[in-house]
Amino acid sequence: ASLAAKPNRFDEEAKETCLRQSEEKAVPSTCASVGVENSWFQVDAPPSSHANVQAPNPWLQKMIPSASIEIFDGSPRDWPRFIACFKSMVHDALSSDVDRLAVLTQLLSPRLREGFAGLLSTPSMYRQVLQELQQLYGDPVATVQSHANALASVEPLRSE
Template identity: 30%
Template sequence: MGAIILKKLQVAAWRDELIHIYEDVKDLYHKFATSSRHSVSSIGTSASDVTISTTFSQKRSTRSAPTDPPRQISQLDLHIQKQMLELEVIKGMGEQLGKLIDSSHVTSTEIAANTQLVKESHKTLHDMDQKIEAVKLDLNAQIEGLRTKIGVSKVHLRRKKHVSARSTLKSLEATVLHRRTLLDADTSSREQPSRQLPIMHPACGPSIWDDTSSDTSPEHQPPNGSSNPSHGGCCSRPRTPSFTIQPFDGNPKNYARFKAKFRSLYENEYNGSPDLLFLLEELLSKEVRKEIGECLADGTMYSVVWDCLDAVYGCTEVMDQTYLDDPLQIPPLKSQDAASLKTFTNRLHGAVVTLS
C-alpha cells in the first residue's frame, strides 16, 4: 500500500514538472517565432538596400566584386532554417509532452481504481479471515464436545461393564472370609467323616447319569416283578427323578435351566454335603471349570461357586449380549429349496422373537 501511494506521488510530481516544461517550451516557441519574423523582415530590407547599393557601386566601378552581401544573405538563411528546425523539434517535444501529460492523467486514474480494488480486496480478505476463524472456533467446539461425549460414553460403558463384576468380587471376598472364619472356629467339623453317596442298585432306579429311565422293557424290570425289592434298605429313601441333566457347556441361555435342575435334583438330597461340589464339577464343561478357577478345590465353597457362575453366566448384560449375537450365529442360506428356507426362517424368527 505504501509503494502505491509513493508511486502516485511520483507520477503527480512528474506531471507537474512536465506541465511547467510544456509551458516553457510554448513560451520559447512564441519568442522564436516572433524573433524569426522580425529577423526575416530586417533581412529583406537590408537585402534590398544592399542590392541598390550594389547596383550603384557597379555603375561607379566595374572593378569592385559584389561577393560580401550574398554571403551574409546565405548565412542568415542558414540561421533561419536552423531556428525553424529547432522550433519543429520543440513543437514535437511539446506534443509528446502533452501526450505524456494525458497519459499521466489516465495512469493516475488507473492507479486510483487499482488502489480502490486493493482496498476492497483487503477488506474481503479480512472478512474471509474472520469467517475462517469463526468456522475454526465452531469446529474446535464441536470436536471438543464430541471428545467429551466419547469420554463420558467410555467411562459409562466401563462402569456398566465392571459394576456387576466388582460387586460380585466383593461379595465373593466377603463369603470367602466368612467361610475361613467358620473353618478356623469349628475344626471339629473337618474331623467328621464325609457322607458317602448311597450305592444305587439296578432295581432301585436310574442313576443321575442314566438315560434309560423311561425304558419299560422287561429286561429292566426286577426279577420278582416288584419294583421295590428289599436289598439292604437303600431304596427306603426317595428315588432320584427319572430325567437327567445335560452338562453345562458355558452357553448363558442354558444356565438358568441347568441351575434349576441341579438344585431341584441334588440340593435337597445332599444338603450340606461336600459331594454337591463334586457333582457340580462333574456337570461343568472344561471351559467353565477354567473360568471358575480355584473355587472348585475346596468342598466348602459350594455357594461361592454358584456366585461365580451367576456373575459370569447369569449376568443381565451377558444374557443381553448373547441374545444380540444370536442372529449373527445363524448360518447363511446356501440353497433355495423349501426345507432350507423353512429352517433359515424358523431360526431367524426365533432369534428376532427372543430379542423383542
C-alpha cells in the same frame, strides 16, 4: 422354617421344565421365562438341610435323579436352565454341600473345572463357586446378547 422346607412355585415350575425337556429330547429351550433366584447360594446363607447325567463316577448316578442335567459349558444362554435344574435336582435333593459340590464339579465342562480347580477342591467353597458362576454367566444383559448373537448368525431361508 428354612426356605428349603417350603416348596415354592419357582421350584416346581423349574423341576417340571427340566423333566419335560429331558423327556421330550426336543430342540433345547432357551428357558427365557425361567428366572434365576439365587438367594439359596449366598455365602452368608445358612446351609440348607437338604438327567441321565454323564458322570464318570457311578456313585454320582445313584445320588441324583435319572433326569438329565446337561453339562454346563459356560454359555450365558444356558445358565438359567442349568442353575434351575441344578437347584431342583441336586441342591434340594442332597443334604451335604460336599455331595453337592461333587455333583456340580461333574456337571461343569472340563474348561470350567480347570478354571475353578482351586475352589472345587474345597467343599466349604460350594456357595462361593455358585456365586462366581452366577456373576460370570448369570448376567441378564449377557444372556440377551448371547441370544441376539445366535439369532443374527442364523442363515436366512431361501425359497426354491
